[in-house]
Structures are given as C-alpha cells and as structure tokens.
Amino acid sequence: MFITLQRDLKSTPLAVADDPRWARIVARDKTADGEFWYSVATTGVYCRPSCPSRQANPANVQLHDTLAQAKATGFRACRRCKPDGQSLEAGNAAMVADACRRIEQGEQEPSLAELADAAGRSPGYFHRVFKAITGLTPKDYAAAHRAARVRQGLEDGASVTAAIYDAGFNSSGRFYEKSTGMLGMTPTRYRAGGANEDIRFAVGETSLGTILVASSRKGVASILLGGDPDALVRDLQDRFPRARLIGGDRAYEALVARVVGFVEAPRFGLDLPLDVRGTAFQQRVWRALRDIPVGSTVSYAEIAERIGSPRATRAVAGACAANAHAVAIPCHRVIRKDGALSGYAWGAERRRALLDREADGTATAADRADRPSRA
Secondary structure, three states: OHHHHHHHHHHOOOOHHHOHHHHHHHOOOHHHEOOEEEEEOOOOEEEOOOOOOOOOOHHHEEEEOOHHHHHOOOOEEOOOOOOOOOOHHHHHHHHHHHHHHHHHHOOOOOOHHHHHHHHOOOHHHHHHHHHHHHOOOHHHHHHHHHHHHHHHHHHOOOOHHHHHHHOOOOOHHHHHHHHHHHHOOOHHHHHOOOOOOEEEEEEEEEOOEEEEEEEOOOOEEEEEEEOOHHHHHHHHHHHOOOOEEEEOOHHHHHHHHHHHHHHHOHHHOOOOOEOOOOOHHHHHHHHHHHOOOOOOOEEHHHHHHHOOOOOOHHHHHHHHHOOOEOOOOOHHHEEOOOOOOOOOOOOHHHHHHHHHHHHHHHOOHHHHHHOOOOO
C-alpha cells in the first residue's frame, strides 16, 4: 500500500507556483527563452518566459516544454513577446552584428542614420542598443576598427600613407590628429615596431614579490608584478619588442620606490602620469577603475553601468585582464557580482593581499580590534 502511494505521489505534477520555472517567469529571465513556454487560460495567449506583460495568476498558467505544445493549446501567440520568433534580445544582437559587419566592410564609415535605416530602427533606438551590446557607440566602434586596420597595415609593412587610406581615413590630417592616442606613438615609429623608442625601467622588491616599473617619455607604460625578475623583464621585452630598454638610474629608482611604497601602504595613494595604450573601450574601463576608492570593491556589472554600457560585463572583464598597470589602474578592486574573486593577471594571492591591505588601511582602530585574527 505504501509503495503504491509513493508511486502515485511521484507521478503527480508540481503546481505551477511550485515549479522552479515559475520563478524564472516572475523574474522575466531572458536566458530561459527557448527553454520552455507558458500559456495563460484567462487571456488565451502563450508567451516566452521573459514576456513583459503583467504577471499572470499561476493558477491560470500552464507550462510547456516545446513551442509545439504551447501552440497545441489553441491559444494565440502573445503580441508583446512574440514567442514564435526570435526574442527581442536575440534580434537586437543579430541587428548589431550586422551593423558591425557593415562598419568593418565599408570603404567609408557609415553614418548613424545609414546604419539605423539598414536595421529598420530609429537612430536613437539603434544607438542605445548598439552601445548596450558592444560597449561602444557606432562611431567609437568604427574608430576602433580603423585603428586596428592601421596597426595591422603598419605591422604588415605598408607605408604610412597606404595604411591610413586603406583603413578608411579620408585625409592624413584627420588621422595624424589622433595617431598618437591611437597608436601610443607616431605612425612611423609604430611601423618600425617601436624602434628608437626609449623605455626606461627598474626592478624593485615588495612583500608581494618583485615589481617592474617601465616608462616612456609620456609616462609610466607598465607596472608588472611577479616572482622572477628575469621573467618580468622578458614580459616587458615582449610588450615593446623593438624599443630600447634602458635600465633606470638613481632618479628613476626613486619612482619605483614610490610604487613599492603604495603597494605596502595603499592608503597614501599613487598619482603618476600614465602612458595608457589600449582601445577606446579599454581606456573607458581603465578610467573608471582609477575612480574606485582605496578600500572599496565594485563588480564588473557596476563598472559596465558606470561607463554607460550595462550589458558589456564580459567586455569589462576582458579590459581588466588586459591592464598592464598593476595597482596604478586597480583592476584588483573589481570582483564578481556574487562577491567572489575572479582571475588576476598577477596571481590570486597577490590580489587578496592587496585587498586586505587596502581594507586594513581604511579601517578604524575599533574595526581592527573587532576583526578576527587571520592567523
């Protein structure tokens, strides 16, 4: 008798309100689209989980594993979420991908109006969606693509003039206005692989291991952390393969001492002129990182919000990973949304140590007394 009852209980389906999928409907979870559908008896429609319509009473809802099952109810497709076709998010992603191809393949930079017209959207709507997905405006994306084409052309041995026009610049004057910020040096020097550029550097020691600081004429170009001085020098050589690396003199070692002092006591701050070389998006992220106060942490999603690109969380994480200025651009202060620490180019233990020191440096005496020992 007991065994039969257990079998009957297991065969009884969950009430919709108790089904884990209902919580995803309440949350309008876009990641659930395509996994299941639901229909509402009182309105006679079926929807995708992310439908923005007013929440239905779960007593009137039926869940469906396939679109065919939802259609079999005889109800009509919801006009708001259009469950028979692509989700709004997937449609927007396809629209932006097509616009990116148009920008990359066009001989001249297409205007915002041309891109929006090709997508069948208003310029304002298209601009907002493009920036939310890529982290850049269409204009900034086109500029970054042209910069990449110039760099590739110069690396392939093309003349500066040929590289400029092949990348879609209408005139050399417009290019030279932006060339140093785009390449980090003059086009001729970049074409030579950084040849004749002087990079001054020195190595120091901190309680977290070895630190290497390197500078160009513009400012500090790299701050690298590690456990092997020779490995850090090789890393620097890889970053500037044809530059002249010059060992720092006593005056330059004083600069390194300032960086070492900041690592040991971050509450005193570090204000250095930086030579930051990266894409337009990376530089926006790095500027936002420099605004994070000592002793604070933010999530990748928060940084994405701060730079006006709330959907570009992964791109923000990529920019943090590409940061070549340890501690000066504090990517160690960016954590996952759940509070967990993600990867760090210079080692997870160093990241934890930096965060602990910064927290200690901003804590009051009472806070430190109440904090449990780490021994």
